Amino acid sequence: MAERKRPDAGRVLALLWGTPAPPPGRGPRPKVTLEQIVRAGIDIADAEGLDVLSMRRVAERLGVGTMSLYTYVPGRAELLHLMYDRAVGPTPPPPEGATWRQALRHYAHLGRDLHHDHPWTLSVATPGLMMMGPNTTTRADAVYAALSPLNLPAARQAAIADSIDAYVRGACQGSGADLTRAGRDGGFTDPDDYEHWWNEATTHLTDLITRQRFPHLYAVWETGAFEEYGDSTFDYGLDRLLDGIAHDIADG
Incomplete structure (x- = not known):
């Protein structure tokens, strides 16, 4: 198997945050869009896992030549970053008037839903592995917005957010x-x-x-x-973690 190269950070960020368009020219009308490529990659990963994901498989699914995809995405590694942010999707807010604890519980369930709907995300959800795109950044900002009223030091806010994320990923490992x-x-x-x-x-x-x-x-x-096993087991562990966080906050 050929060694996979580390993607260029600048190129990945441009794809995630920009709106790349096909290069200008008089050539034929592009047969696919970047969104279609990303969606096809997600569909393949959802059905068969990341091991089979390749630019060739995506091209076959879209009915185009493999080389045509490189007009939009440099390769599989960059595509994976786009797929992950697309899978995270929008972040619905918690119910109006939710406490910090209710908000964190809400976002934890969103994380669990992500891994349930797209099991392959568990393989790449390690912090720092996936570049932050618009959806993942919005999700992170929402978590810190829930913690902001507590006026905790930044390091403690980060520790709480990381603990919740680690619990969700751990609970989903080996589950449905x-x-x-x-x-x-x-x-x-x-x-x-x-x-x-x-x-x-x-x-x-x-x-x-x-x-x-x-x-x-x-x-x-x-x-x-x-x-x-199921919601009750997930919520039991989550509530115990939130209990510990609440106790730590109360102790100052």
């Missing part, structure tokens, strides 16, 4: 948000395959995980608690 990518890596081609596989495995696990051998785990397992 990450199942599509992880399932492919594990040999599953369809979400139903994963469920059938676990149903089959359960018939064997019931003979292996017994009350006598693993009494504490079994006591929780037999209640069906492990089948109740």
